[in-house]
Amino acid sequence: MTPARKTAPKTSVAAPTAPAARTAARRKTTPARWTDGVEGEPHPLATDPRGDRAPLGAHVSIAGGMPQAALRAREIGASAVQVFTKQANRWLEREIDTDEATAWRSAFAESAVRWSCAHDSYLINLASPDPELRTRSIASFRAELRRCHALGLDALVSHPGNFMDERASGLARNVDGIIEALEAEPGQTQLLMELTAGQGTVLGGTLEEMAALLEALPPTLASRVGVCLDTAHVWAAGYDLREDYDALWTRFDDTIGLRRLGCLHLNDSKAALGSHLDRHELIGEGTIGIEPFRRIMTDARLAHVPRIIETPKGDEPAATDARMLTLLRGLATP
Ligand SMILES: [Zn+2]
Ligand SMILES: [Zn+2]
Secondary structure, three states: OOOOOOOOOHHHHHOOOOHHHHHHHHOOOOOOOHHHOOOOOOOOOOOOHHHOOOOEEEEOOOOOOOOHHHHHHHHHOOOEEEEOOOOOOOOOOOOOOHHHHHHHHHHHHOOOOOEEEEEOOOOOOOOOOOHHHHHHHHHHHHHHHHHHHHHOOOEEEEOOOEOOOOHHHHHHHHHHHHHHHHHHOOOOOEEEEEOOOOOOOEOOOOHHHHHHHHHOOOHHHHOOEEEEEEHHHHHHHOOOOOOOHHHHHHHHHHHOOHHHEEEEEEOEEOOOOOOOOOOEEOOOOOOOOHHHHHHHHOOHHHOOOOEEEOOOOOOOHHHHHHHHHHHHHHHHOO
């Protein structure tokens, strides 16, 4: 439960085709410049986020301070948001004090954002065979959890690690690291392990391996852990969303269980099916193409799963993200 989450009126949750949503979804033209919008107001192209059935948003920057994420979410018309709570490519840790937590909560209090998550640092490798790196990773991962708890975020998205030496022992180290961190940092934020493209020695590139990771957790902790599915990752891992869309979800349900799907990362891909390369692309402009996203946006099985885009932002981040969200909302509207 996050203070950022506003309880949306029942009608707006049940009515993904609210009048404002329909009107904005019909506007297909892209503005020449983002500054065409009124400063401080949501851009007219950003569809009314209160019409979203499932929270929909983007990974946004926290440059200028964490509360700035709320302004960026509003600019792009988001009802969900993902952030880094520190510099993702550095080991330097930080804690969230009461003032920062209060500022975050009040910045989101009046926003349309009703689901928020953090993505953890890229450096963390809980599966590492190097004791020093693994110890450092566990400490860093615990700090990620503490920041999420302080901010009241709904979820922390985390990539499984690199086994480096041997897959089975790497998976065991990954599981033990998760257990150690979750036991040391009790809280409400759900940990969502993200399926990977399966590049090199990275774990979590198959549904079966992710299922094995989850099954190795003790029942007392299992309820705190779910899965994040990134369309670009599973595509690169070899799951053909274009030609065999239903097979992915049937297999997901059989191995992991759809009830454990806590977040969708909606990204098209620059990479080929099965290439194991993690290269995000704008929705509908990559190798996946628009059709699988249309199916996801209208798939009743996924109707309530929060969705976040991590697509390239180009020179005009807000305008590009707003265009992507409007595109996705348009797909959801028959
Ligand atoms: Zn992702
Ligand atoms: Zn990725």
